[in-house]
Amino acid sequence: MTTVQWLLTFHVTGAFLLVGGSVAAGVLNVLSIRAERPSETALFLRLIRPVLPVVGIGSIATLVFGLWLVHERDLDFWSFWIIAAIVLWLAANALGGAGGRHQERARLRAEQLAAEGDTPDDELRAILRDPRGNAMSWLAGLATLLLLVDMIWKPGA
């Protein structure tokens, strides 16, 4: 295999970890919102934790090996699709982080309620259905999807 093939393999592996991990985290987040009892909500939100290193490693690998590929293939760094990819990568990470903080708030309240009789209250329901908090996670997913579109379509390449 050539250097470019190796770099592409690592870059695509990173993309699979980033998108796959994000999908898994999204599934667990949806399950936590749909759960009947606070203890189940807290459990599903705790299960997102082991998935986060997968997303983190994938996120770093896509960027590092992607930039290395740009250098190795002598591509124009200022091409629209490369700049768009970097902007989308930054947006996905920032929005994902904000979504994660919202989920952490929900987990703490759910754990509190689980220890006090395991019955949901208005505060937990409000946190779980908070449109701003949830929008962060959905927008992070949208940015990741657009990143994939950009990588395959390569507008301006």
Add this chain to the structure above:
Amino acid sequence: MIAYERAFFPLFLHVLGAMTLVGAMLAVLVLAIAAWRRPEVAALRRAAFGTLLVLAIPAWVVMRAGAQWIYSQEGFNGHGDPTWVGIGFLVADAGLIVLLATSGIAFWWSRGGRPIAGRLVGGLTGLYLVMLAVAWLAMSGKWS
């Protein structure tokens, strides 16, 4: 930076389906491991089966349809196809058997809660994730 000079939509469908499938199987693996430790939580078993049914199987269909679309569009005909194409199809088609078996056992597990069923779901899900990793490595590295 996935591909150059290839039709956008079939490749997008194929890659999106494959990545969603990996994510769905990762979620099922996490749920199965959690259920191993907390067998009394029925929500974990139901969630694993629901994820397979609602996300993993549709993602497989999208991935496989995209693969067939690219295959016919790029002029492959089964004679002298590159190794990476063969590995991709082998994992996709053998993977369907693993996926359906996992879903069947997950249904049994969601109804009865037998620990052996949960372990089988976890084991098969892990096996399928390894198969998918081999496929994406072979296809991205264009193993010849």
